[in-house]
């Protein structure tokens with residue numbers, strides 16, 4: 001077998017893993033659709049424009065745009081990400097909406113600053129994007145999102161729960177996933193997960209092409225407990241904090257760790 005690419009980066013160098021990751025991302029996440037109705041439901045209640053932080057290749061943006069009311073005019077949605085590879089795929093997939101003026105796509109890092117001259121009514125921080133933010137930047141990240149929201153604006157944080165807290169016996173093993181399909185090719189897809197600190201879960205993925213070429217990539221996510229997320233949200237000016245169970249409204253006031261979950265979702269309002 002040929003080994004074409006072996007990238008194995010930690011939290012701080014997430015950008016370098018993006019090429020292999022981005023190329024396989026849509027095929028890897030094709031089955032992850034359970035969050036989409038929640039974003040759509042919130043969009044139907046809150047006023048546009050909406051912001052997605054960590055929009056990746058456009059999975060959530062495309063869903064929201066496909067459900068956009070016919071009467072919606074002008075700027076409806078902005079997606080930002082720090083990865084050129086993800087944004088390049090996203091721009092191609094959403095070009096019609098960009099050209100029609102409904103969508104803006106930008107490279108932007110909320111760990112550094114807010115979006116200048118733009119404010120939103122809702123910020124969706126989707127599919128574990130918050131877990132890629134290093135601990136020392138989490139407050140900046142939330143503060144800068146808050147600055148980019150109108151007063152009373154909503155933030156949604158979808159955070160991961162470590163797989164190995166549920167399945168410690170799987171640590172460090174290569175496990176077979178269902179094959180993924182890209183351009184008609186069936187690609188073998190394996191995954192290995194380990195905790196590299198008590199809070200950092202590293203996942204490595206291996207993709208084996210029909211001709212034997214192997215591509216690998218990895219990502220490390222930082223676990224932030226529900227209680228710690230609540231503390232960070234309060235410290236950065238958010239209130240009315242609720243937890244959405246199973247990606248469903250209405251929320252509850254229970255922020256205990258859920259050892260069955262693979263994630264938890266928090267919703268809060270800017271004061």
Ligand SMILES: C[S@@+](CC[C@H](N)C(=O)[O-])C[C@H]1O[C@@H](n2cnc3c(N)ncnc32)[C@H](O)[C@@H]1O
Pocket residue numbers: 014029053054055056057058059060080081082083086108109110111126127128129132133
């Ligand atoms: C798991 S992907 C989620 C992609 C997409 N939102 C989805 O739901 O399919 C996480 C994304 O967060 C992006 N990301 C990581 N750190 C970021 C930051 N500081 N600001 C914006 N995006 C970031 C990554 O580049 C990646 O595209």
